[in-house]
Amino acid sequence: MNKCLLLFLLLPLCASALEPEPRQTWFTGTYTDxxxxxxxxxxxxxxxxxxxxxxxxxxxxxxxxxxxPYTTVVPITIQGKTASFTLPFGGPYGGMRFEGKLSRTSLAIKWQSGEQETLKRGPSYWQ
Structure with a gap:
């Protein structure tokens, strides 16, 4: 078989192998109460x-x-089973930091004030 023809046939397979996989891990999803x-x-x-x-x-x-509800989108840091994020300044919760422990079924989130809530993993309230 001609080397150029073989390269032409294999090129689409190589290109698809270089496409990044969508990142989805065990902790992505919705947690709500x-x-x-x-x-x-x-x-x-x-x-x-x-x-x-x-x-x-x-x-x-x-x-x-x-x-x-107050709604915003912010970066979140995940390290092992610990999640943390800070709300932007200027809103009603401006600069407030949250930390939580993730599991496959819930997220126990602690407010900066020390108050704790357990959010169950599942469908959004809005669904």
């Missing part, structure tokens, strides 16, 4: 969605303490 509060007719809780990003990983953060 958002719920509707009938007494106040509003939302309470927190929802985090950890996703791969160009900078490593990012987290979509929603915090509801009545009314529409």
């Amino acid at each position: 958002l719920c509707y509060n009938k007494d106040g007719s509003d939302l309470l809780g927190m929802e985090l969605m950890i996703i791969p990003s160009s900078a490593g990983y990012s987290v979509v953060v929603q915090i509801a303490e009545g009314g529409a």
Whole structure:
């Protein structure tokens, strides 16, 4: 077989092997305890969605303490089973840092104030 023809046939296989695999690890997904509060007719809780990003990983953060949730996207650091992120300055939670312990079924997140919440892994409140 002609070497040029063989190279032509193998080139598409080599190119697809060089394409980066989408990064998805055991900790990516949605963790939530958002719920509707009938007494106040509003939302309470927190929802985090950890996703791969160009900078490593990012987290979509929603915090509801009545009314529409505060929402932002920030980088998240994952080291083993520990996750941490800081909210941007200028919002209602400006500069607040969160740390948590990840498992396959939940994320135990600690607010900077020391308060702790356990967010269950699963579908978003909005689904």
